[in-house]
Amino acid sequence: xxxxxxxxxLSTSMKVWREDQRLGIWLRISIEESSLIPLAVSxxxxxxxxxxxxxxLCNWLPGGKPASRLPPSPSHYIGVAGFILNSRNEILMVQExxxxxxxxxxxxLPGGLCDVGEDIHNAVIREIKEETGLDSxxxxxxxxxxxxxxxxxxxxxxxxxxxxxxxxxxxxLQPLKMQELELENCAxxxxxxxxxHHPILSPNTAFGKVYRTALTTALNYQTKNEVDxxxxxxxxxxxxxxxxxxxxxxx
Numbered sequence: 001x002x003x004x005x006x007x008x009x010l011s012t013s014m015k016v017w018r019e020d021q022r023l024g025i026w027l028r029i030s031i032e033e034s035s036l037i038p039l040a041v042s043x044x045x046x047x048x049x050x051x052x053x054x055x056x057l058c059n060w061l062p063g064g065k066p067a068s069r070l071p072p073s074p075s076h077y078i079g080v081a082g083f084i085l086n087s088r089n090e091i092l093m094v095q096e097x098x099x100x101x102x103x104x105x106x107x108x109l110p111g112g113l114c115d116v117g118e119d120i121h122n123a124v125i126r127e128i129k130e131e132t133g134l135d136s137x138x139x140x141x142x143x144x145x146x147x148x149x150x151x152x153x154x155x156x157x158x159x160x161x162x163x164x165x166x167x168x169x170x171x172x173l174q175p176l177k178m179q180e181l182e183l184e185n186c187a188x189x190x191x192x193x194x195x196x197h198h199p200i201l202s203p204n205t206a207f208g209k210v211y212r213t214a215l216t217t218a219l220n221y222q223t224k225n226e227v228d229x230x231x232x233x234x235x236x237x238x239x240x241x242x243x244x245x246x247x248x249x250x251x
Contacts, residue, residue: 007039014043018061024070025059049073076159080124081111083164083214084136085222086172090188091215094131097184106198107189109164109211124165132186133177136167139221142214145206164210166217191215 001009010027017025027045029036031053045057046065060068084092093107101108110131114123121138128136147160178186195201195215201208 001033001036003036003039006036010040010043014059014061022061024068025061027057027059028054029057030054075157076161078114078120078123079111079160079162080114080120080127081109081162081164082124082128082136083109083142083166083211083218084128084134084169085166085191085215085218086169086188087222088172088188089191091191091194092128092132092134092169092176093187093189093194094178094183095185097180097182099182102184104198104200106200107187107194109214110186120163120165124163124167128167131179131183134174135170137170139166139168140217142166142217143210145210162210164214166214166221168221 014025025045026048027040029040034055037055037057040057043059044064045059048056048058048070050056058068058070060070082092086092092110094110095105095107096102110128111124112127112131114120118126120141125136125138128134141163143164145160145162145164147162149157149159176186176188189197195208195211199205201211203209203212
């Protein structure tokens, strides 16, 4: 379709839609036809959102953008983190090579963003496998932490939902295989060290609270499961209180 054809067809359609008392109009333009965008804007359309291969524009015929009752563009990212507590009271954790947690000495839970159309439980299993090589089984969603007004070009003014999930290792003895491109290290870290080694994980911080909520959830699953007394006779099931995790050595 040429630019003139598009402009004439859109102008005619707008007239018909107004006569029919239509309200909201959606217009999807592919990246191959991006030269048509200014013509749509000249007819009162504005940007709603875009994907890698298209842009979606919209128009509210009764009064334009100020009066629009159309829903806003997608505004949330969904991130997942996997909390796995083994029978030795160790948590599977990673250190980032790049990203916001890199270079500050922080051990964190493996995780990342959900893919488009991906369920949370599948996303966290995938992220754990990609980052650490460990096969795991989803148990429950332990906590959700919200963050608003994201920074940077990919999350400008967006909100984050950080979903901390509890899982169990299918085989605790499975060797870890770190994703070297993004990570500096991955290891099983004793609970006491994991939750007290950095101020970001102090009990009064948002991350500290959701990590401790996940620990409580994981401990509940441990106590519900049948335990072989021979293979676990030297292991003690610890609680947040017995670990002294209600106190922080950081201000």
